[in-house]
Amino acid sequence: MALDLTAEQKEVGRKNFDVASGSINRRTFLGTAAGAAAAIPLSAGVYFGYQSLGGKPVKTAIIGCGDEGGVLVGEHNPQFVELIAACDIRPFNKNRVLNGDPKVALRKGFIAHYGRARTDEIGAKHFYEDYKKMLDDEKEIEAVIIALPLHLHAEVSIECMKRGKHVLCEKLMAHDITECKAMIKAAKDNNVILSIGHQRHYSMLYAHALEVVNSGVIGDIKHIRAHWHRNNSWPITPEESWVKSSDVLQPVLQDGWYPPIVQEDYTALLKRDDKDGKTSVERYGYKDINELIRWRIFDRTGGGLMAELGSHQLDACSIFLGKVKPLSVMGVGAKSFYGPGKNDRDADDHVFVTFEFPGKNHPLGANKGTDSKDVVIVTYSSISTNGFEKYGECLMGSRGMMVVETESDVYLYKEGQPKKKDEADPKKTMVSVTTAPGGKPAIEASSTWGGPSASAVKADGGASGPVSRGYREEMEHFAYCIRKWDKAKGYAKKDDGKYAQDLPRCHGEVAMADAILALTANLAMKHRTRIEFQPEWFDSASAATPEATFDGKKPA
Numbered sequence: 001m002a003l004d005l006t007a008e009q010k011e012v013g014r015k016n017f018d019v020a021s022g023s024i025n026r027r028t029f030l031g032t033a034a035g036a037a038a039a040i041p042l043s044a045g046v047y048f049g050y051q052s053l054g055g056k057p058v059k060t061a062i063i064g065c066g067d068e069g070g071v072l073v074g075e076h077n078p079q080f081v082e083l084i085a086a087c088d089i090r091p092f093n094k095n096r097v098l099n100g101d102p103k104v105a106l107r108k109g110f111i112a113h114y115g116r117a118r119t120d121e122i123g124a125k126h127f128y129e130d131y132k133k134m135l136d137d138e139k140e141i142e143a144v145i146i147a148l149p150l151h152l153h154a155e156v157s158i159e160c161m162k163r164g165k166h167v168l169c170e171k172l173m174a175h176d177i178t179e180c181k182a183m184i185k186a187a188k189d190n191n192v193i194l195s196i197g198h199q200r201h202y203s204m205l206y207a208h209a210l211e212v213v214n215s216g217v218i219g220d221i222k223h224i225r226a227h228w229h230r231n232n233s234w235p236i237t238p239e240e241s242w243v244k245s246s247d248v249l250q251p252v253l254q255d256g257w258y259p260p261i262v263q264e265d266y267t268a269l270l271k272r273d274d275k276d277g278k279t280s281v282e283r284y285g286y287k288d289i290n291e292l293i294r295w296r297i298f299d300r301t302g303g304g305l306m307a308e309l310g311s312h313q314l315d316a317c318s319i320f321l322g323k324v325k326p327l328s329v330m331g332v333g334a335k336s337f338y339g340p341g342k343n344d345r346d347a348d349d350h351v352f353v354t355f356e357f358p359g360k361n362h363p364l365g366a367n368k369g370t371d372s373k374d375v376v377i378v379t380y381s382s383i384s385t386n387g388f389e390k391y392g393e394c395l396m397g398s399r400g401m402m403v404v405e406t407e408s409d410v411y412l413y414k415e416g417q418p419k420k421k422d423e424a425d426p427k428k429t430m431v432s433v434t435t436a437p438g439g440k441p442a443i444e445a446s447s448t449w450g451g452p453s454a455s456a457v458k459a460d461g462g463a464s465g466p467v468s469r470g471y472r473e474e475m476e477h478f479a480y481c482i483r484k485w486d487k488a489k490g491y492a493k494k495d496d497g498k499y500a501q502d503l504p505r506c507h508g509e510v511a512m513a514d515a516i517l518a519l520t521a522n523l524a525m526k527h528r529t530r531i532e533f534q535p536e537w538f539d540s541a542s543a544a545t546p547e548a549t550f551d552g553k554k555p556a
């Protein structure tokens with residue numbers, strides 16, 4: 001079944017999901033402490049276990065104010081995270097993050113949260129190019145949010161942690177697993193919190209979908225198909241603001257990874273400084289302006305489709321499978337479309353990878369069973385020349401199928417039973433509404449799910465705003481963990497081996513497992529081989545890494 005379902009099929013799928021989730025709410029969730037307040041729609045804060053900071057938001061700086069930095073600024077809640085400083089080297093992005101982007105609703109800018117006067121003050125006095133200078137000058141900073149290109153995640157996170165700052169760094173955690181392990185070590189050595197921005201860990205939609213999967217409604221999952229499909233083959237029309245210079249290649253195709261270079265950035269980033277004689281591009285370690293602005297497409301600075309897109313969805317797949325470690329991966333990738341004169345790059349434009357995960361009853365599965373043949377096959381494809389199906393995850397169980405589409409919708413379908421003698425064509429029941437007792441879809445129960453964050457629940461208990469994708473909750477919980485954090489206890493463990501203090505849901509070790517999935521898939525494609533995951537790669541205390549095994553890279 002494709003994700004390009006008809007509107008009617010989607011409606012049926014939504015209703016089925018509401019019915020299934022509604023009955024779970026009534027059966028199990030309402031019996032819990034959170035459910036005791038069932039008259040109030042369940043907020044993400046209650047679900048994820050955090051509360052208001054009582055007027056003491058965490059004083060935070062953001063480093064990297066591009067596309068994603070802009071989303072995080074737009075989605076942050078100043079009652080939890082108060083942004084007091086910011087850092088970026090591109091004037092175009094500085095202007096956009098301060099004033100917002102009318103074309104993208106999520107990028108509201110500082111202005112939406114802090115008003116004109118304070119936004120101007122931040123822009124004039126608290127906006128830096130050099131993050132180290134920002135940390136030197138802005139003594140009040142308690143935490144940083146990092147939304148920089150991938151190759152800078154480890155270096156900048158570690159420097160901030162050494163200076164005692166808590167860090168929320170965007171995904172993918174780092175450029176390789178050696179760097180991930182160094183980041184985890186820095187968090188532990190300095191007793192600060194490290195969180196990584198895989199926002200599905202804070203999506204009520206995914207939390208809700210997981211509850212339905214765990215209830216057994218779709219039976220035994222043996223296969224998950226995840227994908228992110230785009231068509232970047234359409235030509236693009238140059239605009240007035242684009243630089244016209246022989247030293248700059250401009251896009252010829254519509255492609256978010258190959259944005260145009262605008263005059264404003266070109267002039268500022270290539271201007272030689274009177275003091276050190278360097279341009280900003282040189283000072284900040286880029287080969288050229290192309291590499292700075294289109295960092296995703298180069299091996300030195302990015303990690304290709306698996307790092308940028310696949311990592312999110314394999315994170316989701318592994319959440320559905322109980323966050324178990326994968327068994328193996330193989331795949332093929334190709335740069336079969338882009339090339340010279342055509343938005344050229346190092347990164348592949350098409351990838352198809354296949355993972356084996358342990359099923360529940362596998363010795364390495366959630367139930368630690370004895371059936372080594374209990375394996376779940378997970379396929380992932382990301383393509384750049386056809387947009388059919390957009391992006392999502394299809395969970396195929398023995399009794400039904402769940403489709404999570406674009407982080408914003410869930411559809412549930414029953415698996416048709418085999419035709420009995422004298423029965424109508426069973427295909428008619430393949431997509432059918434499951435009804436609650438009394439024959440009605442239990443839609444009202446779903447209001448306790450998928451709600452906005454604690455702060456966005458109105459005083460009367462009504463919910464405001466659309467379903468959150470998790471960015472806001474991720475930052476709120478990060479701030480809550482910081483306020484509760486006892487530095488003296490740090491990363492001490494309890495008798496059961498778990499950390500004694502609350503950590504963000506996607507803390508270093510969780511995020512490192514996601515990075516291992518994405519980056520080992522890259523190695524499997526590069527070496528055209530099937531790779532079996534080694535347990536010590538997932539152990540932050542071990543120096544073993546996939547890149548050491550397959551690329552001969554020495555541990556740091």
Ligand SMILES: NC(=O)c1ccc[n+]([C@@H]2O[C@H](COP(=O)([O-])OP(=O)(O)OC[C@H]3O[C@@H](n4cnc5c(N)ncnc54)[C@H](O)[C@@H]3O)[C@@H](O)[C@H]2O)c1
Binds near residue numbers: 068069089093131
């Ligand atoms: N969680 C998500 O859904 C999601 C979505 C998109 C991107 N991301 C991640 O966010 C990160 C940033 O991606 P993006 O799309 O915002 O990229 P981007 O290129 O739009 O933004 C990066 C910004 O970093 C700035 N920068 C680069 N080097 C710098 C330096 N040395 N000092 C200061 N600023 C510097 C650039 O000027 C730019 O404004 C990446 O790791 C990406 O994977 C996450």
